[in-house]
Every structure is written in structure tokens, then in C-alpha cells.
Amino acid sequence: GSTIGILGGGQLGRMLASAANQLGFDVHIFCPEDDAPASRAARQTWIADYSDDAALRAFAKSCDVVTLEFENIPASTAKAIADCGVALHPGPKALAISQDRAEEKAFLNSIDIPTAPYEIISAAADIPGALERVGGTGVLKTRRDGYDGKGQSWVRSSGDADIAWDAIGAAPAVLEAAIPFECEISVIVARSSVGETLSWAPPRNAHVDGILSRSIVPSGLDKNVETRAREQAMKLVEALDYVGVLALEFFVLSDGSLLANEFAPRVHNSGHWTPEACQTGQFEQHIRAISGWPLGNTRRLFDAEMRNLIGDQGLVDPTSLKPDETLTLYGKRDARPGRKMGHITRRIAPRKD
């Protein structure tokens, strides 16, 4: 059989591993953590740092193709895998762009995908002028390594500059205009090795404290808005010459216009409802794409809602599950506040439209 390697040991890796197993692949995980969620769904795990070249090489040589579930792996890691002659999907271009919010926004704008106005910030002293140029209220975000709203601070007046700069750890940043969005949606899109592109219906996403809380389909938005978002996601994966699944997040304004927020070069939390509600789910699709297989149909069959189980919500009582709910737990032992422990997808009804 063939072996798929996954960089990263979290829940996304675990769900990718399950999908790969179902398709007949063996899975090898590479991650720094002992006893990671993905490891227990895999045949073998290399526990080593992403900078451990010897371990990376041994891992890469044991795999037919390598993918990732965590985009902040160093560029040197991607290079070590390429040097072994093993394909890495997604490749270094998508990784490099998505790892830096300034590069990411510049790239999106360069292919006519609008984002919030933003300014590059290298010091606290840059903030007051930048704040005025973005319209008086903004969100300061570290260029690198932020997730789940970490590494962000709102800036409402120039007096907030020093506090915000310290709050994000005094790191290179962007200041984005605060967007008074009507709602947020995301497009999960897949591109195959021969350039076939398919997306899923965009879910409406609700966040609590910067962390995704719920994703709902249908979004309730005008079909034109959804179509434009899906076209933009398709344009992005083509421009990146991408292979695999990618998620592009959007702010939707009251006039129906779209501003792209960020993209993730991987399967995405806002696509966790797809296995239960669609003909092909995001995890299976990603494995098909990176294996050079044809894509599966992304047709949505159900109206559905996915809710994240965060912190002690993950200590769910299984007797409270409803018949139309599917529970996915990530096998994490410690239910720390803010930690994603699992999710529940509810099939609300068969799709009607």
C-alpha cells in the first residue's frame, strides 16, 4: 500500500488520518508532541522538532506523499522534504504566503481579491499614523503565528498604541481596518493534481472570543454573494497552483460585498460539517487530491450546523446526544479553557433548494 505523511499532530491530522485509512492508506505523523491526537489514528509517529533534519528525512523517505495539518511549519522543513524527492502538498509557495499576514494580503490584492485596508507595523510608533489611514479603528495582528484570535489587539485610539503593541508581544504586525461586517463566511475549496477545482457551499461562521464557535449551511446569503466568494477561492487556488484543500475566510458587508480575511492552506474547522452533510467531505477530498485521484462530488445533501466543543464543553455527556447529531472527539486528555476538544454536527433537514 501507499503511505501518506502528515506534518502536525492535532485534530485536523487525526481526521485526515481517519479518511486516509478508509481509503486504504497507511499514515505516518511527524510532530513535536508526545501522544498527539493524530498519532493515535496513525500507523507510526516521528516525535521530533520541525528543525530535526535527520528525523525529517527518515519520515519523508517512509512516505509516498507528505501533507500538513498545521501551516506554520518552517520553510526549512518543507525544503528538507523536497530534498528527499518526496512531494509535499500544499507546496512552499502557499505556505510562505499564508504564514505572513502582510504577504497574504498583498498576494490576495495582487489577484484582485479585496481585503480590509491594512498597514505594515514595525514599531509602536507606526500605529497612530496607520490608525488614521485605516479609518480610526483597527485590529493589530502579528504577521506570523496567530490563530484562534491570539496575537491580536483592537486599537480604538492612538492612546491604545503602546498597550496593543505590548499585548501582541511587540512583534512585526499589520494594522487592519475594523470591518463592520454583516456576517462571516468561508469557502472550502479543493484542487486536484490535474487542476480540477471544486468548492463546497460556504458556511456562515460565528466566532466567540476570536475562536470559531459555529458553522451553518446554508448561509442564508444571496446566491450571488456565495457564487462570488466561491469564484474568488477558485481564483486563489489556481494562482497558487495549489493541490489539496484550502479555506478562504470572508467578511460579508451589508451591501453584499466581500473582503477576504485570511486563508488556511489545509482542511479547516469551518469545513467540519462536510463529511456528514455532503457527498464528499473535506478530509477525504484532501487525501484524494494529494494522492492524484479525481475529486469527489462536493454536493451538499443536508442543511447542517457544526458547533465546536471548547474547553470543558468537550466533557460532553454522550447520553445527551440527539439522534441527528454526530459527535467527533479529538482524544485530548486535558480540557483547558479555549482548547478545541471536539465538535458536533447536526443534520437539520435534507437540503430543499
Ligand code: ATP
Ligand atoms: P483563525 O486562524 O483561528 O481563524 P486568527 O487568529 O488567524 O484566527 P482572524 O481570522 O484574523 O484570526 O480573526 C479572528 C476573528 O476576529 C475573525 O473571524 C473576526 O470575527 C474577527 N476579526 C478579525 N479581523 C477583523 C477585522 N479587521 N474587523 C472586524 N473583525 C475582525
Ligand code: MG
Ligand atoms: Mg488564522
Ligand code: MG
Ligand atoms: Mg481566521
